[in-house]
Amino acid sequence: MYIHVEPVNDKNREAVLALKIHETQKGFVESPEQCLKEAAEEKCWRPVGIYDGEQLVGFSMYGYFWQYLPFGRVWLDRLLIDRDYQGHGYGHIVLPMMIGKLRSEYHRKKIYLSVVEENQGAIHLYEKFGFQFNGETDVHGEKVMVLKETLNRSAERSAERNLN
Secondary structure (H helix, E strand, C coil): CCEEEEECCCCCHHHHHCCCCCHHHECCECCHHHHHHHHHHCCCEEEEEEEECCEEEEEEEEEEECCCCCCCEEEEEEEEECHHHCCCCHHHHHHHHHHHHHHHHHCCCCEEEEECCCCHHHHHHHHHCCCEEEEEECCCCCEEEEECCCCCHHHHHHHHHHHC
């Protein structure tokens, strides 16, 4: 297993747009099409495809938003694993990998994300890696979670190995 991310570009855009979620997950995460439209309008977003070797298995979007004073915020958003690849442990590999990537790229300890309250599977995953609700809601009414502490060293090393 070689998990890595690649920026969405002309070569992989159609494959990213073809990613699907289960019907029961609709309303929990925006479609890749909606995400790419938002990324085109808001240049802070960085959309990426998630790969296992050469196989596209998911999508994520992240970015740094300076508007959150005094230091800005790093957001991990739209973590989506294609329905055909769910249940294979990708979320447990990708989440710490993305945390490591964001910390390395932006040099910030806190990472924010938002989640639909009914998405208990995602909440459980996020809490497992140290995210906690902070009492805020985002512009879409989703609950905001923040990761303040560092991952345990073994999770960080795993994330670093997968990025290299």
